[in-house]
Amino acid sequence: MGIIDKLNKDFESRVRLGIMSVLMVNDWIDFTEMKTLLNSTDGNLASHATALEKAKYIEIKKEFVGKKPKTSYRVTNSGRQAFTNHLNQLEHLLKN
Template identity: 85%
Template sequence: MGIIDKLNKDFESRVRLGIMSILMVNDWIDFTEMKTLLNITDGNLASHSATLEKSEYIEIKKEFVGKKPKTSYRVTNRGRAAFNEHLNSLEKLLKSNN
């Protein structure tokens, strides 16, 4: 198995890479803040976060604050481990080309 085979396909999208990067250094991030940080549309964030949730890499919490819906995200232990493994594989790939 080559180094490239160890890269996680779930993180190939730049949006998913961005979501995971933000969540690795923050506890909970709400929908609006995540959308602003990544400069993406509501639909784009919703679809990519749903994919990450399906893989159990992130947790999505939906609640009401007053009468307004609030969606927040955080990385799961599984997501943290998978993303670290992905980053380690990227680092090995970069080093192998020097």
Template identity: 85%
Template sequence: MGMIDQLNKDFESRVRLGIMSVLMVNDWVDFTEMKSLLNITDGNLASHSTALEKAQYIEVKKEFVGKKPKTSYRVTNLGRVTFNSHLNALEKLFKAKN
């Protein structure tokens, strides 16, 4: 197995990398804040967060604040472990000698 095989395909998208990076250092982050931090569209955030939720890397909480819907995200334990493994594999790749 080559070093590149240790990279997780679920994190290949820059949007998913961004979502995971934000959630690794914050507890709950709401939709508006995440969208603003990553400078992406509603649809882009919605589709990538759904994919990460299906893989059980993030938890999505939907609630009402007053009469307005609010969606928030948090990394799961599985997400934390898997993303750390991905980052470690990237680091090994950077340090690899040709």
């Protein structure tokens, strides 16, 4: 198995890398702020977030604030560990 095979395919997308990077340094972040930070479309952000949720890397909370729906995200413990491992493998790849 080569070094590149140890990289996590779930984080290959630019949007998924962005989502995970933002969530590693924030507790909860809402959809609108995440969309702005990543310069993403609604559908693109939602589909990548759903994929990360299915992999149990992030948690998605949907609630109403007043009468407005609000979607928020946070990284799970397993997501934090998986992303940290991914970054460590990238660093290892760069050093070799």
